[in-house]
Amino acid sequence: MSTHKILRKVLRKKAFYFFSSIGNYIGESAASLEEFVGKIREVNPKSLEFHLYRGDFEKWVDEVLGDIGLAEKIKELRNQKLIGENLQDQLYQAILKRYNELKTGFTQSM
Amino acid sequence: MKIKKQRIALDDLDWKILYALQENARQTYSETGRLLNVAHSTIYERIKKMEEHGVIKKYTTVIDLEKIGIKYLTAVMTIITDPKESENVAEKLSEFDEVLEVYTSLSEELLIIAKVVAKDQGKLHSLIAQSVAPLPGVLRIRTSIITKKHKEGLWVGPNFNAPKNKGGKQIAVER
Numbered sequence: 001m002s003t004h005k006i007l008r009k010v011l012r013k014k015a016f017y018f019f020s021s022i023g024n025y026i027g028e029s030a031a032s033l034e035e036f037v038g039k040i041r042e043v044n045p046k047s048l049e050f051h052l053y054r055g056d057f058e059k060w061v062d063e064v065l066g067d068i069g070l071a072e073k074i075k076e077l078r079n080q081k082l083i084g085e086n087l088q089d090q091l092y093q094a095i096l097k098r099y100n101e102l103k104t105g106f107t108q109s110m
Numbered sequence: 111m112k113i114k115k116q117r118i119a120l121d122d123l124d125w126k127i128l129y130a131l132q133e134n135a136r137q138t139y140s141e142t143g144r145l146l147n148v149a150h151s152t153i154y155e156r157i158k159k160m161e162e163h164g165v166i167k168k169y170t171t172v173i174d175l176e177k178i179g180i181k182y183l184t185a186v187m188t189i190i191t192d193p194k195e196s197e198n199v200a201e202k203l204s205e206f207d208e209v210l211e212v213y214t215s216l217s218e219e220l221l222i223i224a225k226v227v228a229k230d231q232g233k234l235h236s237l238i239a240q241s242v243a244p245l246p247g248v249l250r251i252r253t254s255i256i257t258k259k260h261k262e263g264l265w266v267g268p269n270f271n272a273p274k275n276k277g278g279k280q281i282a283v284e285r
Contacts, residue, residue, distance in 0.1 A: 017243040022235045023185060023253025025243045 003102050006067045007033055016060045018047050033065055037092070037099050045088045052078050052087065070098045118163045123148065127156050128166075135169045182227050184256045185234055187242070189222040195247020196220050202245050208237055231255070 015031040018039060028043050030036035040048065051057050055078070062071035073094050082090055120128075123146065130142050139157070143150040160166045175182060191199050196214060200222050203212050211225040228234035238251060 012246070013240070013244045015244065017239050019235070019239065019243075022231050022255070023187065023238045023251065025238065025248070025251035027190075027250040029243070 003105055006065050007102055009035075010064055014064050016056075016064075018043050019050060020044065020047050021050055033067070033095070033099050033102070036061075037095050040088070040092045040095055045084045048088055048091060049083055052082075052091070057091075067098070067102075070095065073098065113162050113164075116163060118159070118165065120160075120165070123152075124156055124160065124165075127153060128160070131157075131166070131169075180229075182229055183231065183234065184259075185226050185228070186254050186256065187222075187224045187226055187238065188252045188254075189224065189242070189248055190219050190250045190252075191222055192247040192249060193220045195245075196222060199245050199247050203242065206237070206241065 009032040012031065015029045016036060016039075018026050018028040018030075020026050026043065026047055028039050028047075030039045052074070055075075058071040058074040058078070061067050061074060074091070077087070077090055077094060080090075126146050127142060130137065130145055137145075139150040139153045142148075142153045146153070157166065189199065189203075200212050200214055203209050203222065203224050206226075208228055209224050209226050213223045215221045215223055226234070226237070228237060234253070234255070238253060242248065243251060
């Protein structure tokens, strides 16, 4: 998958919708990796725990954005059994790092 | 004006026929007549009149899915919407097979309340995450999974329309 495709904005139907538990949508969504980074820092850590341990994040990053590398990184974090703000920080740092790498590479290639 | 759009007043016998049919819509005119002590021809005429006016909308079948081994869960979704989009959200929701009932309600915010069935929690969540949350105008969703059904009515009981006595209490209608 090219950097351009990973960084693209996806259709509304393919966006990531944040829930706090089964069926409880908290009103936050992300339609691109850039929006995803921002939301990871903003939403309640309970929502992050819900999605991380269901495997929702890695599935969306892999299947919708097409970034297998980031999906693997998120899977590693899942295996560390992190919770709360610690989870939020680690997840945010991992996704931000990947986003910056892609963004830098994309800018340099232009 | 079409006859189905005309309002009609029901008398006591009409109501008794409706209660009887709601209990068992397959009973014959003769059976209903015997139950209510009225000629079967009278029952026929009354039912025909109520069908023509649309008072009786349809005769249906209530299926007990558990009896045929289909396990499912029922949930109630409360959806907070952008008021400009609420009608569209309600219409879209009504198109899903899993959504059985859809209502709009105006409390502090405009709400859509929907009853939904799914085979399990995973399927319920997928439906909401992939099909409901992405609808334009959906702001938040709260879902409650029903754990026990205490009553499920498809019709109003005979006391709903019973005349009130002087003390304001409803008088029960004998069936």
